[in-house]
Amino acid sequence: MAGAPNIREVALRAGVSVGTVSNVLNRPELVAEPTRDRVYAAIEELGFVRNDSARQLRVGRSRTLGLVVLDVANPFFTDVARGVEDTANQHGLAVILCNTDEDPRKEASHLDLLAEMRVQGVLINPIDTDGRIAALRGRGTPVVLFDRLGDPDIECSVAVDDVLGGRLAAQHLVEAGHRTILFVGGPLTLRQVQERREGASSVVAAANGAVTMDVLTTTALNVAAGRAAGDRIAASAGRSSADGGGLPSAVFCANDLLALGVLQALTHAGIRVPADVAIVGYDDIDFAAAAAVPLTSVRQPRQQLGRTAAELLLAETMEEQHRHRQVVFQPELIVRDSSST
Amino acid sequence: MAGAPNIREVALRAGVSVGTVSNVLNRPELVAEPTRDRVYAAIEELGFVRNDSARQLRVGRSRTLGLVVLDVANPFFTDVARGVEDTANQHGLAVILCNTDEDPRKEASHLDLLAEMRVQGVLINPIDTDGRIAALRGRGTPVVLFDRLGDPDIECSVAVDDVLGGRLAAQHLVEAGHRTILFVGGPLTLRQVQERREGASSVVAAANGAVTMDVLTTTALNVAAGRAAGDRIAASAGRSSADGGGLPSAVFCANDLLALGVLQALTHAGIRVPADVAIVGYDDIDFAAAAAVPLTSVRQPRQQLGRTAAELLLAETMEEQHRHRQVVFQPELIVRDSSST
DNA sequence: CCGCGAGGCTGAATCGGTTCAACGCGGACC
């Protein structure tokens, strides 16, 4: 009595068998109405709550799905998470949100936990492609990659074309007359950072030497790292350009958090944005528009990314014979004050 | 064989009984080394992963704890979540993060799910004090309130003194010479909003008519609502003060998201911050400092709030006879450019 | 009057770890 009444006590109280209670819970249309009402009444009176472990044990799989992200503090990921949640909730699934902080060890331990929980599937923006993802899949748990393309033979994935995004940003700056661009981002091991840089590089290369692009590497993709980068940029303003100094005319940041940090540091140093230096960010998080110098940014369809990823996962769990798909979204440049002439 | 090997297959392969395998998993010090190694080898070879449902079913409770927040997109809550996660992980617990979007129905459905999962405990910033929280507790699941004080006889809670926070903000503005203050926040049913307003009101009242404070109610606590409020403030600038128009000399926002929205709208309308209007926010999220007009804000110890809440929860699950505690943190005013003269 | 089918319900088997009483065995001690 203390603690949790079980299905047997409910059955006893309603004067039926446990099988009938289970039917009321799961397939009420099979049970005659008066019986059903008696069972509902008993459940109510006892305050019965189904024990999900027992259910799962019998059924074999859970009603949850795991979402593993690099950084919950980044609004980009919380927006993706919202998209995932929407789709999952519509199908009666719960989402377990795991945060890796870009740390492979945390990623590993979260994946182990999700495996033990026998989640229906995992959505992940992987750092480390260690064997765990393959192992999960080997045990029959579908894994969908998001914000990163995978091998179409073995997995579904949803991504945004980061090379194109980089190109859009750089093109915009070049067309606005900027000739010295600085790319700020890191760590360079992250594919997103690499590809955005690559896109920008291709535009610069096409200008045949008329435009130059330097790279300032950061250790993380957050506001603090952006501030540090901004301080270095401001410090270089005093030095002659022969000395590697001089302000760039534009800064392209690998994400908005960095851009906001850079913006703050530059403003603080008395450098005007966009008059002295233009800034372009990436992701178009809500705070980009909310900055007092609204940020030009490359918009990714964040919620849709999440929704689509979840849909692919559900398709994989339900379809009889599944063909892996790759979905690639196109980013879009949103021009605001930080890069207007 | 397909899918998931179980503990019996491991036992068979290692040539021991299932009991021994379980001991290796849970209390390896009881098992002789050579046996242990054979079991580990078998686990490795088969790719065995413990089925957590079965474990939970037997043991009675899970190794997870639920965290229910109003809005994952608000950095305040992700910071709290990080604090909770730190503490939980140290004790080998996982955190399930649930988002209510300030919607009582979503809150209810998440609580139902957590109940079915038999989580070790729940940390919640409740909207609706419907019976579910009491019911959970009745079934033996500890529930700790955070960012809100509860009844010390029945529950633990961790909060920050919001009345004091409101007072600090208003005091700062009054001392800086502001005489017409506008409080922006809502919905007023949220206790946090109420208390911050109340604190500010008390300061205004103490000024014996020298200072006035109006209230502009918002429908939510996010950037978009802040922008809308900012637009209304800017629109009133043109009207005479007899008409209820005229700019306030300072705006105090119930949280930083609102403040950022207001800041953006005012700047966009050509109103200078802080020269024309000063702004004070609340929470001191990272973006507050990162705004191009860095925001004066009332800082809450966000991570510590999370850590402490988790510790209280753990204490309640472990202590033989538990006495509920209320922990109240003091907020701190961080003065930045948005309110400097 | 009998047979048959459908609807409604029963209850035992099942899922896979955990736990614990009990057992075997070798060494120490009297």
Place this chain on the structure above:
DNA sequence: GGTCCGCGTTGAACCGATTCAGCCTCGCGG
């Protein structure tokens, strides 16, 4: 030689919901 102890291991009972073969009842057609 007998007894006792403790370490290492065993294996069956158990947790609680689900499932399904099978039972009963009732109504209808032959």
